[in-house]
Amino acid sequence: MIVAFRCLCGKLHTLLRKEVLEGLGVSHWKCAGCKRRFIIACAPAVDGGAEEFWPIYLEKTATTGSTREDGLPSKLEQLPSTPAELPFQCRCNCRLIARSASFGRPLRCPKCGSSIVLQAGFQQDTGNPIALPLYPDDGDGKPVET
Numbered sequence: 706m707i708v709a710f711r712c713l714c715g716k717l718h719t720l721l722r723k724e725v726l727e728g729l730g731v732s733h734w735k736c737a738g739c740k741r742r743f744i745i746a747c748a749p750a751v752d753g754g755a756e757e758f759w760p761i762y763l764e765k766t767a768t769t770g771s772t773r774e775d776g777l778p779s780k781l782e783q784l785p786s787t788p789a790e791l792p793f794q795c796r797c798n799c800r801l802i803a804r805s806a807s808f809g810r811p812l813r814c815p816k817c818g819s820s821i822v823l824q825a826g827f828q829q830d831t832g833n834p835i836a837l838p839l840y841p842d843d844g845d846g847k848p849v850e851t
């Protein structure tokens with residue numbers, strides 16, 4: 706018997722019922738589509754009805770985009786009018802480099818796991834581009850000074 710449900714991203718998951726019951730509420734699963742981690746919860750059968758299974762997501766946002774630690778090589782080509790990479794610091798002081806494709810997409814810090822959404826900005830005095838990190842978990846939606 707199988708357990709089937711859809712992830713928030715729309716991907717259909719089918720898991721063996723036996724494996725789900727063995728790891729119920731403990732085993733961490735990962736969506737192949739959006740990389741969200743989740744556990745499975747179950748409501749037992751009542752009055753001859755079927756059991757109900759549903760996912761409980763461990764992250765608010767899907768893990769997309771990419772960040773890498775400062776000093777690692779980049780294969781991304783520079784796009785016109787947008788720098789290929791911009792260095793920035795997470796609130797945990799981890800030095801990261803954002804690729805231009807990651808702006809506006811949710812990212813995760815490899816050190817502390819914070820959810821970050823980057824916006825591109827420019828310094829007032831020099832006009833140089835800078836990365837403006839937003840932390841959706843904070844709820845205020847304002848850029849954070851690093």
